[in-house]
Amino acid sequence: MSEQHPVLAPADIPSIAVGSMNDTHHQEVALVNTLGALLLQARDGNPDPDAIGRALDEWVSHTEAHFERENRLMQEHGFPPYPVHAQEHTSALDNLHRIQAGWHDRHDPDELGDYVFNTWPQWFQMHVNSMDNVTAQFLSNFVD
Ligand SMILES: [Fe+2]
Ligand SMILES: [Fe+2]
Numbered sequence: 001m002s003e004q005h006p007v008l009a010p011a012d013i014p015s016i017a018v019g020s021m022n023d024t025h026h027q028e029v030a031l032v033n034t035l036g037a038l039l040l041q042a043r044d045g046n047p048d049p050d051a052i053g054r055a056l057d058e059w060v061s062h063t064e065a066h067f068e069r070e071n072r073l074m075q076e077h078g079f080p081p082y083p084v085h086a087q088e089h090t091s092a093l094d095n096l097h098r099i100q101a102g103w104h105d106r107h108d109p110d111e112l113g114d115y116v117f118n119t120w121p122q123w124f125q126m127h128v129n130s131m132d133n134v135t136a137q138f139l140s141n142f143v144d
Contacts, residue, residue: 005029006036008121014129016136019144024066025128031059036116042109049107056112060100067093074135077142085131092123 002009008029015022035055038048067089074082099115102108 005033006040007032007116008124012125014125014133016128016133017140018136021070021132021136021139024069025124025132028059028062028066029124031055031062032116032120035059039109039113039116043113047109052107052109052112053104056100056103060096063093063096070132070135073139073143077139079135079138081134085135088127088131092127095119 010026010029013022013025013029035052038052038055041048042052071082071086071089073079074085079085095115099112103112
């Protein structure tokens with residue numbers, strides 16, 4: 001955590017065996033850090049709800065594409081534990097969609113901030129370290 005990387009520093013993203021998956025994770029963290037900076041600005045009494053909504057929507061779209069790509073690669077290359085990994089994506093995306101809807105209903109930066117600063121980084125690091133890590137070891141035989 002720093003002013004530049006209020007949610008997660010790039011160095012704290014676990015590195016895995018497929019470069020294109022690492023690239024996606026770095027892009028995602030950059031989007032979340034942008035959102036985090038806007039939430040800190042709101043906490044300092046200078047909220048910009050439109051910008052927060054846009055940053056959140058952009059992050060959600062990126063996550064949808066991120067999970068779709070991983071799911072597709074696992075299916076294309078016959079990764080045996082596909083259902084377990086895909087299920088974790090489904091439940092994470094359900095949570096994220098709930099948080100997104102909550103923001104658009106209530107515009108509560110504390111509620112969104114609790115997810116962005118506390119819940120999400122823990123989930124993300126654990127997911128990349130476990131599911132994505134094992135998946136990338138398998139996929140590295142087929143993709144870069
Ligand atoms: Fe991933
Ligand atoms: Fe994943």
